[in-house]
Amino acid sequence: MxxxxxxxxxxxxxxxxxxxxxxxxxxxxxAEDIYKVISKGFPTxxxxxxxxxxxxxxxxxxxxELTIDPDKKRFDPNTEPxxxxxxxxxxxxxxxxxxxxxxxxLNNTRGFEITGTHIEFYGVCPECKKSxx
Amino acid sequence: MxxxxxxxxxxxxxxxxxxxxxxxxxxxxxAEDIYKVISKGFPTxxxxxxxxxxxxxxxxxxxxELTIDPDKKRFDPNTEPxxxxxxxxxxxxxxxxxxxxxxxxLNNTRGFEITGTHIEFYGVCPECKKSxx
DNA sequence: CTGGCTGCAAATCTTTTGCATCCTG
DNA sequence: CAGGATGCAAAAGATTTGCAGCCAG
Numbered sequence: 001m002x003x004x005x006x007x008x009x010x011x012x013x014x015x016x017x018x019x020x021x022x023x024x025x026x027x028x029x030x031a032e033d034i035y036k037v038i039s040k041g042f043p044t045x046x047x048x049x050x051x052x053x054x055x056x057x058x059x060x061x062x063x064x065e066l067t068i069d070p071d072k073k074r075f076d077p078n079t080e081p082x083x084x085x086x087x088x089x090x091x092x093x094x095x096x097x098x099x100x101x102x103x104x105x106l107n108n109t110r111g112f113e114i115t116g117t118h119i120e121f122y123g124v125c126p127e128c129k130k131s132x133x
Numbered sequence: 134m135x136x137x138x139x140x141x142x143x144x145x146x147x148x149x150x151x152x153x154x155x156x157x158x159x160x161x162x163x164a165e166d167i168y169k170v171i172s173k174g175f176p177t178x179x180x181x182x183x184x185x186x187x188x189x190x191x192x193x194x195x196x197x198e199l200t201i202d203p204d205k206k207r208f209d210p211n212t213e214p215x216x217x218x219x220x221x222x223x224x225x226x227x228x229x230x231x232x233x234x235x236x237x238x239l240n241n242t243r244g245f246e247i248t249g250t251h252i253e254f255y256g257v258c259p260e261c262k263k264s265x266x
Numbered sequence: 267c268t269g270g271c272t273g274c275a276a277a278t279c280t281t282t283t284g285c286a287t288c289c290t291g
Numbered sequence: 292c293a294g295g296a297t298g299c300a301a302a303a304g305a306t307t308t309g310c311a312g313c314c315a316g
C-alpha cells in the first residue's frame with residue numbers, strides 16, 4: 001500500500017506519531033507539548049517537523065488552532081464546532097459540546113457576514129477550587 | 134476605561150500619553166501599535182515602558198488583554214463585559230455590546246465555577262466583502 | 267536620599283525559515 | 292534521479308528582564 005493518504009501527503013513515521021498523539025486528545029496541547037511527549041519515544045523528532053505537520057493538518061482541516069492561551073498557540077484535534085471552558089488558575093481547557101448554538105441578533109452584526117461562533121467560558125475548575133487562591 | 138488610575142502609581146508623561154491614546158480607542162491595538170503611534174509625537178518613548186504600563190493597567194483593571202489574535206496580544210480599554218466580531222480576512226476586531234448575555238446550561242459546567250463569558254463571532258467585514266477573496 | 271520610572275540592551279520564548287541531507291519511489 | 296520530508300540552526304517577532312541613570316517628593 002502506498003504511503004499516502006486520501007488528502008495528499010505522505011504518512012511518515014513522524015507524522016504518524018503526531019497524528020496518533022493528537023487523535024482523541026483532549027488536552028489542547030501546544031507544539032512544544034506535542035514535541036516533548038513524542039520526542040521521548042522518538043528521539044529524532046524535530047520541533048520544526050511538529051510545526052510543519054501542524055500547519056499541514058490545519059490546512060487540511062485536521063485540527064484547529066486555538067487562540068485561547070495568550071502565551072502560545074494550542075491545537076485541538078476536535079474540528080467539530082464546539083466551545084471551551086477555561087480555568088483561569090491552571091489554564092486547563094475543556095471542551096463544551098454545542099447543542100445550544102447561539103446566533104448574534106441581526107441588528108448587531110455591523111454588516112459582517114458571520115461564519116462561525118466560539119464561546120469561551122472562564123472560571124475555576126474543580127481541582128483549583130479545592131485549594132485557596 | 135476607569136479613571137481611578139491615580140491610586141497607586143504615578144502619572145508620568147509617558148503613561149499619560151498611553152492612557153490618552155487608549156481612552157475610547159476601539160481598534161484593540163497591540164503593544165507595538167501603541168508604541169508606533171505614540172513614539173511619533175513622543176520620541177523618547179520606549180517599548181518596554183509601553184509593556185510596563187500595559188501590565189500596570191491590566192493589574193488595575195484599566196484594560197483587558199485579548200487573546201483573539203494568534204500572533205500577538207491586543208489590548209482593549211473597554212473593561213465592561215462585551216463580545217467581539219472578528220474579520221477573518223483583515224483581522225479587524227469590533228466590539229459587540231452584550232445585552233443578550235449567555236449562560237452555560239448548568240449540566241454542562243463540568244464542575245467549573247463560571248466567572249465570565251466571552252463570545253467571538255467570526256466573519257467577513259463589510260470592507261472585505263467588497264473585494265473577492 | 268530614596269524609590270519609582272524610563273530607556274536601552276540583552277535575554278526569552280514561540281514560531282518561522284533556509285538549507286543541507288536523507289529517503290523513497 | 293527528483294521531489295518531498297526531516298532536522299538543525301539561524302532568524303524573526305513578541306514579550307520580559309536587568310540595570311544604570313534620572314526625577315520627584
